[in-house]
Amino acid sequence: MAFPFNQQNSIWFKRLNKSSWRGLLAGSISLTLALVVLAWGVTWQRLEAEKALLGANARIQQENLAAIVAENLAQVLDRGRLMSIAANEWFEGKPAEATNRLSAMRATDLAFLRIALYDRQLRRVYTSSPASATAGLRDALVRAVQTSPAAAAAGLLQIAPPPESYEEAWQLPLLFPVLGNNHEVRGVLLVVLDLGYFLSLYQHIDIGRSGIVQVLTSDGKEVAQARQEGLILSQRRGSFELPIQPARHGSLTGTFFENDEPYLSTFRRLERYPFSVAVSRQIDETLTEHHGSRQRFFSALAALTAIIALAALWFGRSIRRQGQLLSALAAADQEKCELIEQLEEEKRRAFELAAHDHLTGLPNRRMFHELVASHLSRAKRSRKHYAMLYLDLDHFKRINDSLGHHVGDLLLQSVAARLRSSLRESDVIARLGGDEFAVLLTGLESVDDTASIAAKLVAQISQPCRNLDGHDIQVGPSVGIALFPRDGHDVDTLCRHADAAMYQSKRSGRGRYTFYDPALNPASDRLLHLEQRLPKAIVGHELVLHFQPKVRLDDYRIVGFEALVRWQHPEFGLIYPNDFIPLAEHSGQIIELGDWVVTACCRQLADWQAAGLELVPIACNISAKQLLDDELPERIAGFLAASGIAARYLEVEITENSLIESIEVAGHVLGKLAGLGLQIALDGFGNGLSNLSHIRSLPIDSLKIDRSFISDIRNSPDDAVIVSSIITLAHNLKMRVVAEGVEMLDQLIHLKTAGCDEVQGYYLSRPVTAIAAGQLLLRSTLAPT
Structure with a gap:
């Protein structure tokens, strides 16, 4: 496909060749890469935001489920504590009433399998169903009887060793101290919690394929866990590393289970009982929807990148082909332009050398005379005032002799710059040679303005010139002023009279300005x-x-x-x-x-x-x-x-x-x-x-x-x-x-x-x-x- 070409495109491509079409090609490639990087960056940012949002939603869901399970477990344990309070009637001399009340409470609460009451001598005084006490249970009873009144009053319970047989592994024995009126421990109530019944309450909740609900002790030991397939009772009691106190709830990520897959686990501790509830789910499962979105987006971006790359390749080849076709013409035009520019530069340099001072860039004496003559020819038809000023730097030769001519040159350049900044563009400034400058003030409204401008120039030039090759130099000018047409009608006369006034300034003490007075001429002649x-x-x-x-x-x-x-x-x-x-x-x-x-x-x-x-x-x-x-x-x-x-x-x-x-x-x-x-x-x-x-x-x-x-x-x-x-x-x-x-x-x-x-x-x-x-x-x- 040929690139469309007409007269306008020809001019554009000539300009393009002058500025190098390769630059445009590089710019196109850079723009293409920037667009691709931008698209990929925006997509990646969006996917990361979606990933973070899905993770946050999963964490919130698990936190809500953990809170519900923890609250239900706390309610069950509260009912067990109520039974321990009712059991106190036995020790107060009301065994029949205590037996009836405990039997009724046991019969109405399906979460508990059986209960048994022990006195301080570990004699079983009541049981809802016969069962022998194991050695581990007896030890736990001893510890429960020896519980301090303060701990007992706080409702602290103990977990007895679970049964060793697999058939009874779903039973969780809990020991509640029975307190008297003075908070002394009178006995211990054994309450056996049916974990299967408790966890079956949540089997209809969708916790996902990898979801796990765990009941843990305060030190992180697993009591039971429920998965999507049901209650899991393992003979191996693992340990789940919960954060140290005082964190009551939170979330963890890690490989907590036997499959070594990363899980997001959310836990919640019970406030009054030594249990925690943890809800876990594989991270990959929570990000399933994100993986699908990422695959779709990356496929679309890959296709878009390929399209952009092909378009950029076609555009670049077109630019290169057109640039090569016009390179010969552009080279010829460039050669002609360079020759013309060289001639113009030579002409400008010749004019500058002929009409301007090479050191300060100001007009030289010849150019100054021409400019002043031109201004004076117009001044004869104007009612404005004109003034010629001659300025000479005091003791300039001493600076050249002591500090060197290069410092003197820097000083002259500094003085020229101050003259430019202090005067108008319409005024004419020149360097006549050495340390002598001349100024033509044009279009003044009043003759009095001349004195103000001269005083300003003396003050400005007399300011110290800082850091001239490491030297701070202060010089003052002696200024002579001749007014047009009072002191002369032509350039030579004005210059001669301004020069005479300038020498009078030097004789009067330097660093000042003096207006021309006809009486200066005899003195000048005498001095000469x-x-x-x-x-x-x-x-x-x-x-x-x-x-x-x-x-x-x-x-x-x-x-x-x-x-x-x-x-x-x-x-x-x-x-x-x-x-x-x-x-x-x-x-x-x-x-x-x-x-x-x-x-x-x-x-x-x-x-x-x-x-x-x-x-x-x-x-x-x-x-x-x-x-x-x-x-x-x-x-x-x-x-x-x-x-x-x-x-x-x-x-x-x-x-x-x-x-x-x-x-x-x-x-x-x-x-x-x-x-x-x-x-x-x-x-x-x-x-x-x-x-x-x-x-x-x-x-x-x-x-x-x-x-x-x-x-x-x-x-x-x-x-x-x-x-x-x-x-x-x-x-x-x-x-x-x-x-x-x-x-x-x-x-x-x-x-x-x-x-x-x-x-x-x-x-x-x-x-x-x-x-x-x-x-x-x-x-x-x-x-x-």
Whole structure:
């Protein structure tokens, strides 16, 4: 039979071949197997439920029958107990009345064959029919007479040994104690129960082919049993293992009888007498109906499974045949599609490489300019506001240099992700290169929205970046903002002005945003001019040193100078360090500038020495980049040797923040400097990020307390406590303490009282030229006025 095939099926089979028709075939087989397993599982579950139900019904039937037999047996034994009560009249002096009453009760109760009354001396005083007492009976009588009053009062009876002859095996002798008024045992009443008569009452009850009704003693010994064929009396008295007390009734399963077949047995104990009744039936007989149902169901399932398997086989062969017929066409289509996809992928990759940054996936500079130009062309016809933002990460180069470029790349990716999550889809985000990003905010309702968005970006980017190759890094952005059309009508103008505003943010303290101001341009031009001319100033003798004296508080003697560099610019006049030191760090000229300062200090010391002045140490500042230069100690040693100055007259000052980048390298360089004999001072202590364990491990000779603690020491108890703590700490570490920024007499008095060693500041002397510093050396002291 051919599989129906048309144009729709052709398309379906092409798709099928692409996703592998073998998968459909496997799915069909799996579905078929699942259906078969489901059918068999449901059927098995139903058969098990039916089996459990039949077992429960059989158990209930047997429990009901056991309850009926047990109740009838208890009634018969109750009548025997009544006879024992009537027999008490004999011992009360009424033998005639007792004889008449017992004879009447015996005559009306067919369950009892005969009765006999014995006194405490085991003399038979009454019998309904003559019979000799066996030895076993006599022993039982002795035990019955000796029964305790409490047991007798509870109605406890004893079972006498049954007759040994087979003809009398159906007789069950029972001994009931005869009690007096004080519950003393006066005698024993022998009652012989006719088991044949008792069990014949249930011969018409259908208990099945294998059904068995048993009368058992309390310890499980069989007294008699009835089967479908009648009463069974066996000379072998077996034992039926009943559950231990206190279970009054229940069910058991096991091989209890001689045929070793499994039986379901239900038992019930009599409450007042030492007997139990058990009803048993073979388990297979109770499940006869279940076996028939199972056979029918399994036959039907086998037929259904065969039908499903044949159908699945036919369907699978059809799918395979159609799949093979279309495999060549599908392969050709697949090849064409793969070629087209490859071309599309190459085109997309080429576009991505040409227009996007490979690291962050953001548009690059060229793509950004095109997108911004497109937006600005529409912005000219819109009343919405647009803003250009330039973002630069602060101290990003330090991260690359200290942690590696791979960590820097991870940081750039994290910043790009935060920009995407913080801005709208309509805004344009780009990475211009390095750590510089640009954003075009489009369609703003108000210019004030720009400040809110910029503040949000600064806050988001300034959050710590967790677990970047095992490092937690926190950087802040410097943001510059240019507004369209106020700050420019084209892309280049807006970019230039946003860049200028961004550099103003860096100069203003970093980690902030700044709107473009036309007044920034002259400053930018001036800074660019200074940066370009700085190398020429270093070698062209445009730099000069001013000196501020350090005074010892014990005797106000000048014990040192701090060298402060100035730039004597031919056009702008005297320029202070705050204006050109950052330019030197940014342009990489800080090493050359630092070497010039050290050389100038050595040269000045040589001049004072030649003039016969008493020398004091001159301190010069060392930048963070100089501390990372392992060749710095050798160069300073060369400068000292060239000028003929002893190393103890040169002191280097470092800041706390200069130790952040690499405490190991800085410690190595400082160790070499200390080995040359130079003094080392930690400048601006308390205003940085020092770790006391690091300070203790470095060869530092003195601490300079930052001027921010000195300025308000008179009015701020906190500053006073901090200053006193720093002085105590430094003295405990065997360091001198120098306070800078002393401008008032009250500050000087407080510092002297606190135990400070040396001070410097405007109150004693401003920084002066080399000539004025030489004159101060001649005075040797600077006592306060």
